[in-house]
Amino acid sequence: MEKRVTFKGWLLPLLLIAPQVLISAVFFFYPAGQAIWQSLFIPDPFGLSMQYVGLGNFEYLLGDPYYRASFLTTAVFSTLVTLASMIPALFLAVVADRLIKGASVYRTLLVWPYAVAPAVAGVLWLFMFNTRVGVVSWYLGLLGYDWNHVLNGSEAMGLVVVASAWGRISYNFLFFFAALQAVPKSVIEAAAIDGAHFWRRFWTIVLPLLSPTTFFLLVVNVVYAFFETFGVIHTITAGGPQQSTTILVYKVFADGFVGQDLGSSAAQSVILLVVVGLLTIVQFKFVERRVHY
Amino acid sequence: MTARDPLVAAAPPLKSGREPAPGMVEKRGRSLWLSHAVMILGVLIVFFPIWLAFVASTVTQSEIIRPPMPVWPGDQFFINYKNALFSGVNVPVATMLMNSLIMAIGIAVGKIIISLLSAFAIVYFRFPGKTIFFWLIFLTLMLPVEVRIVPTYEVVAGFGMLNSYSGLIFPLIASATATFLFRQFFMTIPDELAEAARVDGAGPMRFFWDILVPMSRTNVAALFVILFIYGWNQYLWPLLITTDPEMNTIVMGLKQMFPSGDDFAHWPTIMATSILAMIPPVIVVISMQKLFIRGLVDSEK
Numbered sequence: 001m002e003k004r005v006t007f008k009g010w011l012l013p014l015l016l017i018a019p020q021v022l023i024s025a026v027f028f029f030y031p032a033g034q035a036i037w038q039s040l041f042i043p044d045p046f047g048l049s050m051q052y053v054g055l056g057n058f059e060y061l062l063g064d065p066y067y068r069a070s071f072l073t074t075a076v077f078s079t080l081v082t083l084a085s086m087i088p089a090l091f092l093a094v095v096a097d098r099l100i101k102g103a104s105v106y107r108t109l110l111v112w113p114y115a116v117a118p119a120v121a122g123v124l125w126l127f128m129f130n131t132r133v134g135v136v137s138w139y140l141g142l143l144g145y146d147w148n149h150v151l152n153g154s155e156a157m158g159l160v161v162v163a164s165a166w167g168r169i170s171y172n173f174l175f176f177f178a179a180l181q182a183v184p185k186s187v188i189e190a191a192a193i194d195g196a197h198f199w200r201r202f203w204t205i206v207l208p209l210l211s212p213t214t215f216f217l218l219v220v221n222v223v224y225a226f227f228e229t230f231g232v233i234h235t236i237t238a239g240g241p242q243q244s245t246t247i248l249v250y251k252v253f254a255d256g257f258v259g260q261d262l263g264s265s266a267a268q269s270v271i272l273l274v275v276v277g278l279l280t281i282v283q284f285k286f287v288e289r290r291v292h293y
Numbered sequence: 294m295t296a297r298d299p300l301v302a303a304a305p306p307l308k309s310g311r312e313p314a315p316g317m318v319e320k321r322g323r324s325l326w327l328s329h330a331v332m333i334l335g336v337l338i339v340f341f342p343i344w345l346a347f348v349a350s351t352v353t354q355s356e357i358i359r360p361p362m363p364v365w366p367g368d369q370f371f372i373n374y375k376n377a378l379f380s381g382v383n384v385p386v387a388t389m390l391m392n393s394l395i396m397a398i399g400i401a402v403g404k405i406i407i408s409l410l411s412a413f414a415i416v417y418f419r420f421p422g423k424t425i426f427f428w429l430i431f432l433t434l435m436l437p438v439e440v441r442i443v444p445t446y447e448v449v450a451g452f453g454m455l456n457s458y459s460g461l462i463f464p465l466i467a468s469a470t471a472t473f474l475f476r477q478f479f480m481t482i483p484d485e486l487a488e489a490a491r492v493d494g495a496g497p498m499r500f501f502w503d504i505l506v507p508m509s510r511t512n513v514a515a516l517f518v519i520l521f522i523y524g525w526n527q528y529l530w531p532l533l534i535t536t537d538p539e540m541n542t543i544v545m546g547l548k549q550m551f552p553s554g555d556d557f558a559h560w561p562t563i564m565a566t567s568i569l570a571m572i573p574p575v576i577v578v579i580s581m582q583k584l585f586i587r588g589l590v591d592s593e594k
Contacts, residue, residue, distance in 0.1 A: 034444035117526035
């Protein structure tokens with residue numbers, strides 16, 4: 001892709017591109033290079049010198065049961081967040097799509113939570129499920145269920161999943177709604193004339209036509225669950241109890257800043273880098289060419 | 294958008310102004326009401342956490358710590374919000390709001406400016422190293438700040454930029470999403486415009502200011518909305534580099550308002566703060582809804 005008409009000169013374009021290149025170099029390439037470099041060393045206990053260990057940090061990490069557990073936690077967490085945010089969104093979008101009047105009002109109302117920061121969402125849900133003052137946990141107590149996400153790992157996981165998925169319902173709703181509006185009416189009506197009921201039409205026509213959007217949202221939500229939910233986890237559980245909600249990004253933070261284990265944290269960064277790279281390739285390979293139906 | 298930079302999307306085009314002619318598959322009668330009921334229920338469930346936070350911000354602490362808390366707002370609205378804004382817990386919330394505002398606007402404006410300039414250079418010039426620069430910028434799409442926190446922190450600390458606005462802003466504008474958006478947009482601008490400008494004797498910068506920038510207005514506005522929210526909602530980065538409460542942003546400062554020990558958190562103040570933390574991005578989203586949705590769908594492309 002090249003413009004046919006271009007301006008002459010080479011100094012001006014270099015000056016124009018300089019700010020971006022400079023900022024990327026200082027705050028992006030240098031730190032990323034450092035992460036890769038540091039991942040090959042371990043600092044001595046006093047932080048005075050670094051000892052080269054080759055791939056030792058990686059070997060250690062992959063043998064570390066805590067790190068492997070964190071991988072599993074991340075997989076469970078991101079699957080649940082993706083499902084919990086996409087299914088309600090699709091359901092609401094399908095219902096809203098059938099309304100001629102009022103659909104845009106509902107859209108305006110539903111777009112709200114998208115603007116709420118994950119960390120703020122975390123505080124809101126923490127408040128509802130707080131073991132001492134939470135409304136929801138209090139009513140659960142009345143029903144005879146003793147809610148305690150501070151001690152119970154599965155409850156903690158459930159809470160961070162719901163708090164992370166909550167704002168994403170808005171986001172997914174917007175995309176599903178737009179996609180549904182783009183489904184040709186004639187196709188649906190033809191099926192209706194042939195006697196296909198609503199659910200039949202949904203499964204055999206609408207859902208397949210939505211598959212590019214669905215796949216796109218699948219990737220985007222997984223990326224979100226991996227990298228943008230730090231705020232939720234830090235505010236609600238801080239990775240606990242017993243690391244049951246320590247996802248990979250949280251572990252980079254916990255080991256690097258709290259635990260001061262720089263080599264391990266850098267190695268984790270590099271592993272995450274590979275994960276991001278893979279996700280990006282998946283995105284390009286499949287989404288760019290679109291999912292065909 | 295650093296943390297989530299999907300370049301491409303299978304997102305469908307947004308159809309605005311869909312004709313309201315009822316077809317044969319829309320709901321009518323009782324099932325229409327059922328659909329509305331389902332939507333209203335959905336909206337209520339989604340809104341419940343925000344409503345509860347609002348209620349909590351209008352009652353007294355003692356009403357909250359003896360559960361269940363009331364479901365309707367109390368009469369402490371002004372007291373709680375005044376208390377939060379001007380006293381806060383560690384630092385007045387007004388200060389944190391100001392910091393968040395500066396950070397969010399700084400990120401949005403900074404990213405838009407450097408992206409406009411570099412996209413202009415990439416699209417409208419041929420110069421040595423262009424391909425290399427292009428790929429270098431492209432690579433930054435792939436690595437969220439969450440992944441490189443430790444070394445980035447060291448760089449920022451090395452520059453003495455801890456607890457400063459530049460430390461909050463610069464590392465987060467080192468991503469190329471906006472550059473790609475503008476590049477894509479510039480590619481769609483007819484060549485005749487540049488040609489005409491050149492024939493009329495306008496230099497490249499004149500063309501940039503008088504033609505390209507005005508034409509990009511809607512894109513800039515849509516991007517501003519997205520970037521403002523992105524900047525406002527940052528959590529991890531401010532948490533790392535603002536150790537001085539005076540520099541806390543509201544989203545990260547919220548967590549700092551919880552007591553570390555076993556004490557009761559002061560919920561009315563905290564909930565008033567969380568409502569205050571939501572208001573600016575929500576206003577931006579609601580007031581610019583059309584632009585925002587457009588920007589969202591575009592930026593994922």
